Amino acid sequence: MPVTTGIVIAGAGFAGIGMGIALKKAGYHDFVILEKNGDLGGTWRDNQYPGCACDVPAPLYSYSYELNPSWTRVFAPQQEIWDYLRACAAKYGVDQHIRYGCTVQRTDWDDAARRWGLGTSQGGYRARAVVSGGGALHIPSIPDLPGAADFGGPAFHSSHWDHSADLTGRRVAVIGTGASAIQFVPEIARQTDTLTVFQRTPPWLHPRPDVEIPARVRGALKTVPGAPRALRNAVYWALETRALGFAVSPKLMAPLEAMARRHLESQVADPGLRARLTPDYTIGCKRILLSSTYYPALQRPNVNLVTDAITGIKPDGVATADGTMHQADVIIYATGFNVIESVNALNVTGRDGRELKQEGIEAYHGITVAGFPNFFMLLGPNTGLGHTSVVFMIESQIQHIMSCLRILARDQADTIEVSAEALRRYNAGLQRRLSRAVWSAGGCRSWYLDADGINRALWPGFTFEYWARTRRARRGDYAVAR
Numbered sequence: 001m002p003v004t005t006g007i008v009i010a011g012a013g014f015a016g017i018g019m020g021i022a023l024k025k026a027g028y029h030d031f032v033i034l035e036k037n038g039d040l041g042g043t044w045r046d047n048q049y050p051g052c053a054c055d056v057p058a059p060l061y062s063y064s065y066e067l068n069p070s071w072t073r074v075f076a077p078q079q080e081i082w083d084y085l086r087a088c089a090a091k092y093g094v095d096q097h098i099r100y101g102c103t104v105q106r107t108d109w110d111d112a113a114r115r116w117g118l119g120t121s122q123g124g125y126r127a128r129a130v131v132s133g134g135g136a137l138h139i140p141s142i143p144d145l146p147g148a149a150d151f152g153g154p155a156f157h158s159s160h161w162d163h164s165a166d167l168t169g170r171r172v173a174v175i176g177t178g179a180s181a182i183q184f185v186p187e188i189a190r191q192t193d194t195l196t197v198f199q200r201t202p203p204w205l206h207p208r209p210d211v212e213i214p215a216r217v218r219g220a221l222k223t224v225p226g227a228p229r230a231l232r233n234a235v236y237w238a239l240e241t242r243a244l245g246f247a248v249s250p251k252l253m254a255p256l257e258a259m260a261r262r263h264l265e266s267q268v269a270d271p272g273l274r275a276r277l278t279p280d281y282t283i284g285c286k287r288i289l290l291s292s293t294y295y296p297a298l299q300r301p302n303v304n305l306v307t308d309a310i311t312g313i314k315p316d317g318v319a320t321a322d323g324t325m326h327q328a329d330v331i332i333y334a335t336g337f338n339v340i341e342s343v344n345a346l347n348v349t350g351r352d353g354r355e356l357k358q359e360g361i362e363a364y365h366g367i368t369v370a371g372f373p374n375f376f377m378l379l380g381p382n383t384g385l386g387h388t389s390v391v392f393m394i395e396s397q398i399q400h401i402m403s404c405l406r407i408l409a410r411d412q413a414d415t416i417e418v419s420a421e422a423l424r425r426y427n428a429g430l431q432r433r434l435s436r437a438v439w440s441a442g443g444c445r446s447w448y449l450d451a452d453g454i455n456r457a458l459w460p461g462f463t464f465e466y467w468a469r470t471r472r473a474r475r476g477d478y479a480v481a482r
């Protein structure tokens with residue numbers, strides 16, 4: 001017999017925990033959070049590589065109602081963020097609702113019963129509503145390189161760091177130069193004998209003003225009324241100015257590009273290396289990364305940047321197109337995540353056999369889809385950000401979902417479903433805006449764009465606009481049925 005519950009939330013990361021907290025605050029206790037792993041935390045449980053930290057200042061990379069005056073650094077390290085999430089789950093009693101080791105495998109709408117049926121690794125669930133908080137960045141994407149299986153030493157992905165592999169005095173190859181690599185390369189470069197970094201596309205880099213928050217400042221944040229809120233607001237508005245180029249015109253990205261060029265010039269004297277580290281696409285087209293230690297690390301005598309294409313892996317190293325064999329004892333894949341596979345993991349089938357895989361690439365404010373009653377997505381299509389904290393988006397979406405649930409309760413209705421017309425209208429406007437934005441016009445290919453070059457990942461505006469639009473579910477855009 002399936003377990004019957006009011007609401008199933010899939011995933012116990014920032015999104016799922018935040019949803020659980022909102023339900024508890026509203027006095028709603030009939031829900032479960034199904035988490036495939038053995039602990040909560042999502043991104044901050046999985047990514048334990050040296051130097052892992054948020055790249056949005058921590059006062060903003062947190063729930064707005066749970067400001068933490070105890071962050072020890074501006075960019076909080078992984079362990080602190082993980083502890084913070086655990087503390088939030090415990091404080092609001094959400095941890096009691098989590099079922100660990102429970103992978104959602106199927107999610108099917110039963111129109112006759114007006115219930116969702118979920119198939120999981122621990123049996124069936126039946127629920128009135130489902131909230132998907134499965135995240136997009138948790139299935140490693142590892143390139144299919146010839147010979148990779150025959151490599152003679154440890155090989156692992158940055159999100160599954162092998163702590164048993166001692167890198168001291170070893171020859172280490174790092175494949176990829178994205179957000180994770182630029183955080184751990186400076187950390188491990190001090191330790192390794194040699195470090196070979198394989199770059200396909202260089203990122204645009206800004207300096208990272210990461211400092212320790214002194215004890216007396218932390219003390220003041222704890223005792224001065226309003227201080228944590230004022231700090232959060234200051235960070236919010238400072239980062240929101242970075243959206244001008246996204247939201248208004250790509251031309252406004254110019255000052256950001258100038259800052260990145262100055263950073264490169266001030267840190268890399270060798271014109272040859274500088275040229276290899278200079279991106280050939282408009283800044284912002286891919287995520288702007290922050291680091292003040294990555295360029296210096298690449299110039300250490302034991303570090304080598306390789307820009308030739310990798311042709312294969314041999315038992316003792318990595319071969320490149322110029323015929324060079326780069327000896328390595330350990331390979332670390334910093335090659336990002338399989339976003340599509342992650343997003344489709346719940347295998348959602350809605351009314352009349354419609355599959356979310358096909359239909360869910362477009363969603364109303366990234367949250368609801370026509371044909372999928374009482375189904376809500378957190379960090380769904382076109383709600384990712386390149387400039388500030390996605391926790392802000394998650395909270396806006398949770399507010400919208402709570403508004404839908406209130407409509408259901410008030411009307412004593414069974415289902416709430418966005419209308420096809422509202423969904424179409426919303427997405428037409430969204431794609432019109434996106435076609436003028438830097439991701440389409442900026443000359444790069446990133447995971448933001450799908451196979452047809454359409455941006456299904458990012459929100460193209462200011463986050464306060466998104467907040468204002470999602471704050472309340474508009475009755476006219478939703479069909480409510482008893």
Ligand SMILES: Cc1cc2nc3c(=O)[nH]c(=O)nc-3n(C[C@H](O)[C@H](O)[C@H](O)COP(=O)(O)OP(=O)(O)OC[C@H]3O[C@@H](n4cnc5c(N)ncnc54)[C@H](O)[C@@H]3O)c2cc1C
Nearest residue numbers: 011013014015036042043054055056103104134135389390
């Ligand atoms: C290294 C790294 C650094 C980052 N830094 C920042 C930053 O500074 N600022 C920022 O805004 N964003 C950052 N991000 C993005 C980050 O992923 C989000 O900020 C946020 O953590 C997403 O939360 P989430 O709950 O949606 O997803 P996740 O944290 O991925 O959590 C999803 C959870 O769902 C579970 N799950 C997935 N599928 C299933 C299933 N089928 N059944 C059951 N459970 C399932 C997973 O195990 C996981 O616990 C970073 C990402 C990475 C990888």
